[in-house]
Amino acid sequence: MPVIEFAGVRFAYGAVPVLDGVDLALGPGAFVVLAGANGSGKSTLLKLCVGLLRPQAGTVRLLGRDPRDPEVRRRVGYAPQGLHLATSLPVSVTEVVAAGLVPRRGPFGWSVRGDRELVRRALAAVALEELSAECLFELSGGQQQRAILARALVGDPEVLLLDEPTTGIDQQLRPQVAAELRRRADAGATVVVVSHDPDDFHDVCDRILVIDRGRVRQVTHAEFHLHVELGRPGPGGGVAT
């Protein structure tokens, strides 16, 4: 059974079509990078995956069910694009990462034994352990981005949906992030990374998908760069399954 399944999905913002008949099926352990130009529909596709948007035609299934089902959503690690956290009051890095465990414990649930270790491991995965007690908003943009990524990773979710997860992160740390995501996929997680530039992940991902004129096409790394240069995908296009 596919973990993520799109069938004939259409979506438009007003009169502007973004996705037009998208078919996609990703199984357990798949690691794909979703690339493409600004406004091509990458983030929209991720939001459809997790039920934040609803398709105007076609169906989206996550772990075999409606993605708006809270039971399904609790098994997903999601990181939206950008530094989007509310910033009025100070928040420690640990508090941000621990918030990723709240859906599993329930809104009225308490921390359980082992939660502290889960947070520590998530922070270690993004090389942020030493800054765990710091106020998030006093850190650099790249460090904040790593904390948001750790929040998605904490508790080892079955599905990882990450929108531009390496934006702002130092070049030398990006391979560590990519290797961590590969490790998660090897352990059975389905990983979808949205990225302007798949160079950060091309050594570790299974496939690069490009959204082109509302359709999802699979391309090689070389074809992706051809796509960027010429504005359209090279051969190898087709329905991504």
Added chain:
Amino acid sequence: MSRLLADWVVRAYLAGAAVGLTAPVVGSFLVQRRLALIGDGMGHLAFAGVALGVVLGASPLWGALAVAAAGALFLEGLRSRGRLAGDVSLAIVFYVGIALGSVLLSGAGRFDASLLGVLFGSIFTTTWADVVEITGLCALVLAATVASYRGLLAVALDEETARASGLPVEPLNLLLLGLVALLVAAGMRVVGLLLVASLLVIPVAAGSRLAHSFRGALLAGAAAGLSSVLVGLVAAVWQGEIAPGGTVVLASSAIFAAASAVGRRAARRHPRRGLP
């Protein structure tokens, strides 16, 4: 000195301390979400509730609570549809609350000096029954906030991710505004409906200048709120003529100024730990 420990002052300390401690705890989540003015909106709506209580012969506190709770539902409806982003909708709610209250009270022939106590507080007239009512409401608010702390914080940090992760965002939002409604009703006697929202905001702002985590800011805010009420009440009793609601809010503002100065000094010593 004996006046500072008189029976009516002790009742004021107890009721005021309960509100001063509880308001910043709830207010922390509002401030984090940039919804600080919602407390003001509910205070204004609660004025119409007080008037309704007077007209119907019911307790003003329960009238305030009923209308503030209805206002919580209405304001959350506006917020969730994105119509509370601008300040016009909230301003209209302010005006309608005050106007409705004044019309109801004047129509009932009760538009008199006792209104000043509703608008600016009348803590020195609290009875032991009032103290029980106010501390009971505050205990309920504190217990509910502690029980839902992690969920409220996750939503306050990032509503989109909380929703995508399966948290019941709308029920948690309603719970938060319901707690604010309870707090507004409980705080009405302490600082009045026009100033009650200040205790939801100013101590939290003070706490945020001293802490590096949300929990730290919340606890520092609660300490600042408690101190504000006690200092304000002592000042009002000591002087003998001035309104305690005003002294409480001015005390909280002074604590905020002091916390800002301390925070700036700490930031200069440790640049990394700068102001939030």
